Amino acid sequence: MADMVDPNEVRMTGENSFIRLAGEQGGTETTRASHWRILYSPGGQGHALFLQSDVTDGDVRIYSDNIAVARWLQDEMESMFFPAFTDQTIPVAEAEFTASGDGINHWTETIETPYETVSMAWHDFVEPFVIQSAPNARPGRPLGIYSTFVPARKAQLTLNGEAATGTAQSDKLGDAVSSTCCLAWSESWMKER
Amino acid sequence: MVNPVDPNKILLTGENSFIRLQETEDGAETTRASHWRILKSPSGPGHVLFLQSDVTDGEVRIYSDNIAMTRWLQATIESVLYPAFADETIPVIDSEFGKVGDGINHWTETVDSLEESLQLTWYDIGEPFILSAAPGEMQGNPHGVYSCLIPCERAQLTLNGETAAGRPFPEMIGSHKTSTACLAWSETWTHPR
Numbered sequence: 186m187a188d189m190v191d192p193n194e195v196r197m198t199g200e201n202s203f204i205r206l207a208g209e210q211g212g213t214e215t216t217r218a219s220h221w222r223i224l225y226s227p228g229g230q231g232h233a234l235f236l237q238s239d240v241t242d243g244d245v246r247i248y249s250d251n252i253a254v255a256r257w258l259q260d261e262m263e264s265m266f267f268p269a270f271t272d273q274t275i276p277v278a279e280a281e282f283t284a285s286g287d288g289i290n291h292w293t294e295t296i297e298t299p300y301e302t303v304s305m306a307w308h309d310f311v312e313p314f315v316i317q318s319a320p321n322a323r324p325g326r327p328l329g330i331y332s333t334f335v336p337a338r339k340a341q342l343t344l345n346g347e348a349a350t351g352t353a354q355s356d357k358l359g360d361a362v363s364s365t366c367c368l369a370w371s372e373s374w375m376k377e378r
Numbered sequence: 379m380v381n382p383v384d385p386n387k388i389l390l391t392g393e394n395s396f397i398r399l400q401e402t403e404d405g406a407e408t409t410r411a412s413h414w415r416i417l418k419s420p421s422g423p424g425h426v427l428f429l430q431s432d433v434t435d436g437e438v439r440i441y442s443d444n445i446a447m448t449r450w451l452q453a454t455i456e457s458v459l460y461p462a463f464a465d466e467t468i469p470v471i472d473s474e475f476g477k478v479g480d481g482i483n484h485w486t487e488t489v490d491s492l493e494e495s496l497q498l499t500w501y502d503i504g505e506p507f508i509l510s511a512a513p514g515e516m517q518g519n520p521h522g523v524y525s526c527l528i529p530c531e532r533a534q535l536t537l538n539g540e541t542a543a544g545r546p547f548p549e550m551i552g553s554h555k556t557s558t559a560c561l562a563w564s565e566t567w568t569h570p571r
Contacts, residue, residue, distance in 0.1 A: 189515065190554040191508035198506065198526040198564040224563050225481050225506060225528065288418040313391070313418065315384035315524060315566055317510070322380065331508060331524050333391040333566045335418065359383035370417050371391045371564035373508055373526045 193320055193329055193375035196261065197226035201332070201372050202294065204305055204340045205365040206238075206351030215239050215351040216342055218305060219270065220294050221258055222282070228257035232282035234296050234303065235263060235270040239351075240344040245269050248280035248296050248303065262374065265326055288335070292368055303344050307337035307368055314361045320377045332372035334358070340366035386513055386522055386568035389454060392416040392423075394525070394565050395487065397498055397533045398558035399431075399544030408432050409535055409542040411498055412463060413487050414451060415475070421446040425475035427489050427496065428456060428463040432544075433537040438462055441473040441489045441496070455567060458519050481528075485561055495538055500561055502531035507554060513570045522568035527551075533559035 199222045206216040216238035223231055231251025235258075237243065247270075249255035255277050263270040278298050286292035289310070296303040313335040320329040336356075342349040353366035392415050399409040409431035416423050424444025430436065440463075442448040448470050457464035471491045479485035482503060489496040506528040513522040535542040546559035 188552070189509055189511045190552055191510055193508070195506040195508060195526060225526070230481050287422050289422060313388045315386075315388065315568065316382040317384060317524075318380075318382045322382075331510070331564070331566075333388065333418075333524075359381035361383040371524070371526075371566045373564050375508065 191375060192378065194378050195225070196328060196374045196376055197223055198373040199223040199225070200368075200370050202305070202307070202368045202370070203366065204307070204342050204353070206340070206342070206349055207354050207365070208351050210354050216349040217267065218342055219263065219266070220305060221254070222284075223251075223254050223258075226254060226257060228253035228255075230254070232280075232296075233258055234280070234282075235267075236303065237269060238342065238344070238349045240342070240347050240349045245272065245275055246278065247275050248278045248298065250280060250282060252277045261328075265328065288368070301345055303342070306341045307335075307366055308340070309338035311336045311338060311362055311364070314358075316358060320375060327376060329375045330372065333370045334361075334363060335368035335370065336362065336364035337366045337368070338364060384522075384568060385571070387571050388418075389521065389567040389569050390416055390419040390451075391566040392418070393561075393563050395498070395500070395561045395563070396559065397500070397535055398546065399533070399535070399542055400547055400558070401544045403547050408544040410460065411535055412456070412460070413498055416444075416447055416451070419447050419450060421450040423447070425473075426451060427473070427487075427498075428460075429496070430462060431535065431537070431542045433535070433540050433542045438465065438468055439471065440468050441471045441491060443473060443475060445470045455521070458521065481561070497534070497536045499534045500530040500559055501533070503561070504529040504531065504557070507556075509551065513568060520569065523565065524568075525565040526563045527556060528561040528563065529555075529557035530559045530561065531557060
């Protein structure tokens with residue numbers, strides 16, 4: 186039974202749902218949004234949204250209810266995925282985060298500041314699957330992951346009511362049908378001890 | 379690259395934190411509480427608490443905000459984990475669920491019905507670890523599970539202000555030391571296709 190326990194150190198657990206939109210399959214990404222709900226991390230609990238989109242005129246914006254979590258995510262997590270999100274000179278906008286939906290038909294994450302409302306909605310889901318990867322299993326990925334992906338064929342992101350252009354594109358992960366827009370729930374990241 | 383996708387079907391994803399209390403290390407269990415926060419299941423999201431304790435005079439009580447998900451959970455999961463919680467003739471008490479805490483020092487789940495108020499509190503929180511078991515790997519359990527378990531040295535359960543007797547005790551999963559009171563976050567159950 187000993188091998189049922191992963192020997193690596195847990196760095197965080199929570200969620201990291203994302204929306205990446207493009208005008209066509211293989212086309213330039215016009216929106217990239219990385220939404221985190223953190224239950225456990227070295228920076229504590231909280232939420233963060235990293236956003237670059239045509240609705241931000243291509244600027245990177247960062248929203249959070251825990252700046253310590255946001256800065257830790259930039260350092261340790263986003264640095265593996267998308268360097269534009271790791272610039273710690275970008276200010277963090279204090280925001281409130283809420284979720285709604287049934288996870289079967291639709292799901293919406295809402296991010297609100299005194300000046301902006303961002304809405305991220307996923308729908309038309311395909312079958313969920315679990316991904317797992319050990320630390321250093323891939324070049325540039327020192328951390329390992331367990332995550333439950335719920336791919337969506339359709340997604341929408343709005344900023345103050347303005348909808349980002351582009352659509353979700355189909356994607357493959359291993360032999361699974363996936364999407365550039367996924368709920369990513371029950372996600373944990375680990376590093377070697 | 380190794381295929382990162384688990385080939386099994388997903389049954390549910392969410393949380394399943396638990397408290398099991400005893401008066402002495404080898405004594406009888408005096409409280410067993412299984413708290414679920416479900417993000418995705420065939421019967422939708424929701425919460426449920428299964429409880430058997432000295433503060434219920436040994437009776438099983440079931441509290442939920444989604445009776446459909448509760449009955450599905452009883453038939454599919456609790457029937458494997460603890461058959462006393464799988465009895466579908468036990469009524470489901472409609473309840474509201476809340477949570478408070480930082481996940482580093484303490485965590486409390488609250489359950490409120492018209493006539494009852496329960497608090498489940500975990501503290502003296504230890505180092506998290508990932509449990510990863512394929513379907514059939516756990517004895518007597520046909521399902522697989524991924525979970526981020528956070529063992530706690532101390533825990534308390536109260537029902538209308540009355541505190542359950544006993545305390546948590548250390549236990550082992552393989553060679554890994556854990557506790558009879560754990561937060562279990564980022565948990566996904568799987569089943570062979």
